Amino acid sequence: MIADRVKNMDASPTMMVAAEAKKLKSQGVNIIDLSVGEPDFHTPNPIKDAGKIAIDENRTRYTLNQGTVELRTAIAAKLKRDNHLDYNINEIIVSNGAKQSVFNAILATVNPGDEVIIPAPYWVSYPAMVHLADGVSVIIDTDEKNGFKVTGEQLRKAVTPKTKIFILCNPSNPTGSAYTKDELQEIAEVALENNFYVLSDEIYEKMVYDDFNFVSFPSLHPDLKKKTILVNGVSKTYAMTGWRIGYAAGPESVINGINKIQSHTTSHASSISQSAAIEAVAGPQYIIDEMLIEFRKRREYIYNELTSINGVSCYKPEGAFYLFPNISTFFNRHTETLRIESSFDFVMFLLHEAHIAVVPGSAFGKEGYIRLSYATSMDHLKEAVYRLKKTLNHLI
Numbered sequence: 560m561i562a563d564r565v566k567n568m569d570a571s572p573t574m575m576v577a578a579e580a581k582k583l584k585s586q587g588v589n590i591i592d593l594s595v596g597e598p599d600f601h602t603p604n605p606i607k608d609a610g611k612i613a614i615d616e617n618r619t620r621y622t623l624n625q626g627t628v629e630l631r632t633a634i635a636a637k638l639k640r641d642n643h644l645d646y647n648i649n650e651i652i653v654s655n656g657a658k659q660s661v662f663n664a665i666l667a668t669v670n671p672g673d674e675v676i677i678p679a680p681y682w683v684s685y686p687a688m689v690h691l692a693d694g695v696s697v698i699i700d701t702d703e704k705n706g707f708k709v710t711g712e713q714l715r716k717a718v719t720p721k722t723k724i725f726i727l728c729n730p731s732n733p734t735g736s737a738y739t740k741d742e743l744q745e746i747a748e749v750a751l752e753n754n755f756y757v758l759s760d761e762i763y764e765k766m767v768y769d770d771f772n773f774v775s776f777p778s779l780h781p782d783l784k785k786k787t788i789l790v791n792g793v794s795k796t797y798a799m800t801g802w803r804i805g806y807a808a809g810p811e812s813v814i815n816g817i818n819k820i821q822s823h824t825t826s827h828a829s830s831i832s833q834s835a836a837i838e839a840v841a842g843p844q845y846i847i848d849e850m851l852i853e854f855r856k857r858r859e860y861i862y863n864e865l866t867s868i869n870g871v872s873c874y875k876p877e878g879a880f881y882l883f884p885n886i887s888t889f890f891n892r893h894t895e896t897l898r899i900e901s902s903f904d905f906v907m908f909l910l911h912e913a914h915i916a917v918v919p920g921s922a923f924g925k926e927g928y929i930r931l932s933y934a935t936s937m938d939h940l941k942e943a944v945y946r947l948k949k950t951l952n953h954l955i
């Protein structure tokens with residue numbers, strides 16, 4: 560009785576690891592969770608206050624389906640202030656998290672059989688969403704040596720007359736790598752020569768380190784605006800994952816299509832969250848600095864520790880809060896009970912022997928790697944490094 564589109568979806572390895580970790584926790588095992596995809600900080604007080612005021616002022620009714628004029632005006636001002644982009648509010652739609660923005664954008668543009676080019680390693684939801692839209696994912700494998708970034712040449716080779724979207728995740732989940740202006744320029748040239756949309760997922764825009772200069776994709780050329788569906792949101796930047804506010808900015812025809820889909824599915828995002836999000840994008844931006852300073856410290860620490868382990872290599876990511884180390888050197892090693900032949904086996908080994916939860920690279924379409932998140936306290940990271948080093952010594 561279940562629809563084929565659900566039956567044909569892969570069970571997420573992330574979920575399998577999470578379920579196993581939960582089982583061990585319920586048995587009293589002290590698991591250090593490095594698998595999470597959200598900041599461990601609280602939403603800053605001025606944003607929480609804006610939410611409380613919205614409740615007290617009874618801003619608790621339906622809003623416009625595409626989001627309030629006030630929030631879309633604040634987003635347009637943010638895109639101008641931070642990204643030098645000119646969007647009017649009819650070119651912006653607010654959704655229930657950036658995840659819904661991405662899904663709506665795919666649903667609004669992809670016909671059955673259309674191709675969506677996705678670089679691997681990829682955020683797990685992209686191929687699943689393409690599948691739900693009856694599209695075809697065309698995966699481009701990327702290389703650690705190149706920071707897991709797609710080159711213009713690779714993209715050009717993957718384009719066919721059926722290509723509808725190229726998904727650019729910058730900075731990337733799961734690798735944390737971010738594209739320089741020159742690297743983006745190569746992508747832009749291919750996009751300008753061809754007829755497809757670039758879905759530019761910029762949710763980790765603010766999480767960049769070592770003075771890295773983040774460039775928003777459509778800002779590269781005036782003609783890119785009509786070819787780009789820009790997705791961003793407040794979840795990561797302002798530690799607001801639970802508030803569920805994301806947005807898309809793009810050609811009015813696409814935004815109108817998304818508006819139609821959203822009007823018949825979830826309607827607008829929470830009225831209270833929308834009020835809080837205005838404070839996030841329009842309020843003082845120094846509130847994110849404290850979080851960034853802490854992320855920067857943790858990134859240095861965990862990167863240095865990981866790469867000091869014999870056999871582990873890791874691209875030093877420019878952004879986000881993930882590391883994506885290569886652990887393939889441990890393949891074909893074993894314990895008394897387990898032989899490691901895949902990133903999934905390695906993750907299970909870490910979970911059972913070191914009591915650390917991470918995500919296998921296979922979940923992101925890249926075998927031989929694991930993703931670990933440093934969105935957890937320095938104390939947890941130190942303990943995780945201690946356990947990791949000790950446990951790896953047990954491998955035969």
Ligand SMILES: Cc1ncc(COP(=O)(O)O)c(C=O)c1O
Pocket residue numbers: 596655656657658659682728731732760762792793794795800803804805
């Ligand atoms: C690359 C990427 N895009 C979009 C999202 C979705 O964010 P939101 O919580 O706003 O739906 C995530 C969250 O993990 C992400 O990693």
